[in-house]
Amino acid sequence: MISRADEISSNLDSVRSRIVHAAEGAWRDPAEITLIAVTKTYPASDAQILQKLGMTDFAENRDREGAEKSAIVPGRWHFQGQIQSNKISSIAHWADVVHSLDDPRHLRLLAAAVPEGKRLSVFIQVCLDPQPGRGGILPENLSPLAELALGQSSLRLEGLMAVAPLGEIPESAYSRLARIHIDFRQQFPSAAGLSAGMSGDFETAIEHGATHLRVGSSILGSRSDLR
Numbered sequence: 001m002i003s004r005a006d007e008i009s010s011n012l013d014s015v016r017s018r019i020v021h022a023a024e025g026a027w028r029d030p031a032e033i034t035l036i037a038v039t040k041t042y043p044a045s046d047a048q049i050l051q052k053l054g055m056t057d058f059a060e061n062r063d064r065e066g067a068e069k070s071a072i073v074p075g076r077w078h079f080q081g082q083i084q085s086n087k088i089s090s091i092a093h094w095a096d097v098v099h100s101l102d103d104p105r106h107l108r109l110l111a112a113a114v115p116e117g118k119r120l121s122v123f124i125q126v127c128l129d130p131q132p133g134r135g136g137i138l139p140e141n142l143s144p145l146a147e148l149a150l151g152q153s154s155l156r157l158e159g160l161m162a163v164a165p166l167g168e169i170p171e172s173a174y175s176r177l178a179r180i181h182i183d184f185r186q187q188f189p190s191a192a193g194l195s196a197g198m199s200g201d202f203e204t205a206i207e208h209g210a211t212h213l214r215v216g217s218s219i220l221g222s223r224s225d226l227r
Contacts, residue, residue, distance in 0.1 A: 012053055036213060037057065040216065092120060122155050
């Protein structure tokens with residue numbers, strides 16, 4: 001029976017190969033793309049396996065899991081879940097990157113909670129699907145939030161993040177996102193990052209300019225319902 005380490009290693013090799021192929025097909029340098037392993041619901045031991053395989057970037061949706069795993073596994077830890085006010089102080093301490101900022105109040109609270117001597121990288125989540133609960137700010141409201149982020153000495157604005165809407169063809173969603181991203185980069189050239197693409201659509205996201213991919217099940221397998 002294949003070991004868990006061998007299973008993860010094989011899956012990771014496959015994902016990395018797919019990234020290279022997609023990047024080269026889009027006339028992009030694969031080295032400019034950051035692969036982030038989404039470890040939500042998986043045990044810390046899986047993140048430890050990935051760390052031994054050379055992974056440095058890990059993401060969590062929940063503050064508690066992120067705090068626990070980041071204390072065990074060295075790396076660059078990303079928070080990508082919806083932000084709750086009562087979790088902001090904790091997130092500011094364990095996370096190195098936050099992908100889901102979409103609220104001026106949360107941004108100010110996060111900036112104030114960052115420990116002295118630390119600078120937290122942030123992405124602004126843009127809404128491609130104005131359905132309740134999906135998160136994100138409408139494209140026309142991006143500029144004021146970006147200006148606010150740039151004014152915080154404890155934050156580093158990296159760029160935009162988005163999730164393709166459920167039921168929409170990824171090509172359509174990411175084509176729309178690419179246009180938003182181009183306009184945003186022209187206004188904020190120092191924040192050129194684009195966090196987009198998950199297990200089911202990361203190759204399409206690469207074709208449309210994604211610089212950070214958030215991949216879970218393609219690396220770690222189907223998630224267990226037991227948690």
